[in-house]
Amino acid sequence: MVMKMPELIDGRLTVLRTSDDCILSKGFGLEDLKSSDENRVIEISPCASERGKVMGEIDLSGENRPFLDMETLCLLLSSYKGHFANLKCSTDLGVALFMWKARRIYIYEKGKFKIRFAHSREDAERVLDSLGRLILGSVLCEKCNQPSWECVLGECGICLPEKPEVVDLKSGFNAQLLSSGIKSFSGALEKLQELKARSLSEKWPVRLDRSLKRKLEEAVESGMNFALEARSFEDLKSGVTLIGVARENLLMLDFERKLVKHKKSEIPERLEGLLDKFHRAVWGVEESVVGRLFGIGRTSSEEGDAENSAPMDILSEIMSFKDQFFEEMDNDMLKSFERRVRKVSRCNRLLKNTGGLES
Numbered sequence: 001m002v003m004k005m006p007e008l009i010d011g012r013l014t015v016l017r018t019s020d021d022c023i024l025s026k027g028f029g030l031e032d033l034k035s036s037d038e039n040r041v042i043e044i045s046p047c048a049s050e051r052g053k054v055m056g057e058i059d060l061s062g063e064n065r066p067f068l069d070m071e072t073l074c075l076l077l078s079s080y081k082g083h084f085a086n087l088k089c090s091t092d093l094g095v096a097l098f099m100w101k102a103r104r105i106y107i108y109e110k111g112k113f114k115i116r117f118a119h120s121r122e123d124a125e126r127v128l129d130s131l132g133r134l135i136l137g138s139v140l141c142e143k144c145n146q147p148s149w150e151c152v153l154g155e156c157g158i159c160l161p162e163k164p165e166v167v168d169l170k171s172g173f174n175a176q177l178l179s180s181g182i183k184s185f186s187g188a189l190e191k192l193q194e195l196k197a198r199s200l201s202e203k204w205p206v207r208l209d210r211s212l213k214r215k216l217e218e219a220v221e222s223g224m225n226f227a228l229e230a231r232s233f234e235d236l237k238s239g240v241t242l243i244g245v246a247r248e249n250l251l252m253l254d255f256e257r258k259l260v261k262h263k264k265s266e267i268p269e270r271l272e273g274l275l276d277k278f279h280r281a282v283w284g285v286e287e288s289v290v291g292r293l294f295g296i297g298r299t300s301s302e303e304g305d306a307e308n309s310a311p312m313d314i315l316s317e318i319m320s321f322k323d324q325f326f327e328e329m330d331n332d333m334l335k336s337f338e339r340r341v342r343k344v345s346r347c348n349r350l351l352k353n354t355g356g357l358e359s
């Protein structure tokens with residue numbers, strides 16, 4: 001097999017159009033606070049500990065349900081930690097806090113945001129606007145209850161218009177930021193191809209895993225930088241798309257690592273073959289999604305397409321060996337693994353049918 005190294009063709013990106021009532025089309029209330037309706041008002045109070053500074057607070061929580069996907073939020077913030085100080089993010093407690101440009105920020109799972117040490121109301125509003133852009137990918141969609149990054153990839157199954165279509169964002173764009181985002185992805189794609197070429201019967205490649213993870217986190221950071229500068233929702237969505245694909249790959253990597261970890265050391269040849277087939281198929285799909293969104297990597301989409309239909313079938317065959325050859329695999333973990341495979345296959349199909357970029 002000849003490995004084609006990904007190369008940057010130009011700064012192009014495809015984004016799936018989302019339906020008008022999707023959170024990714026209408027925003028969620030931190031942007032454009034000045035013109036907002038009255039239940040989106042930010043409360044301002046003086047900071048007790050620092051004279052002249054104020055605290056801005058806004059509560060976007062609706063019913064008694066989470067507003068943010070904490071795992072995505074913590075991934076976003078930790079990928080961006082070079083820009084923050086004293087970052088703490090706890091999925092268990094449902095809160096994140098950090099210093100950003102000398103303001104102390106609190107973000108709560110339920111949808112409350114607090115900015116301490118802001119200079120003024122306007123300053124607090126500006127910071128909230130930026131925060132909203134940075135964390136949009138972690139906001140839960142009201143319709144499908146998935147983090148919005150899944151909606152922008154068409155993975156939530158609800159947020160796309162009846163006839164899915166793509167928007168090619170080549171023109172009128174912040175090309176430099178975009179191309180640096182895509183460059184991070186080219187790096188990740190190289191590692192991804194390396195991973196795909198390995199057999200799961202070998203020892204799990206810890207170093208490769210780590211460097212792929214780092215590249216993907218870099219891609220998340222690029223997506224956030226991009227979102228911060230976005231001038232329109234379409235632009236903002238492409239930031240979320242970058243983040244989403246990186247997150248997608250990170251989750252798949254997590255699952256595969258667990259699968260290998262729980263595999264017993266002696267397994268039948270048949271299962272060995274199935275695992276490798278699954279491994280190649282699933283990364284083939286991921287690769288093809290990246291290729292279609294960014295126009296990088298694969299030069300021919302034939303290979304991925306042939307494999308695309310396969311991963312779900314192979315996975316269910318693998319699962320028939322579950323009790324015998326895997327140790328204490330948690331059913332919830334398996335279910336979410338299956339869901340993830342189904343989702344990314346769906347995303348790939350969508351992009352294929354709507355004619356995403358092909359290199």
Ligand SMILES: [Zn+2]
Pocket residue numbers: 141142143144145146150151156157158159
């Ligand atoms: Zn959705």
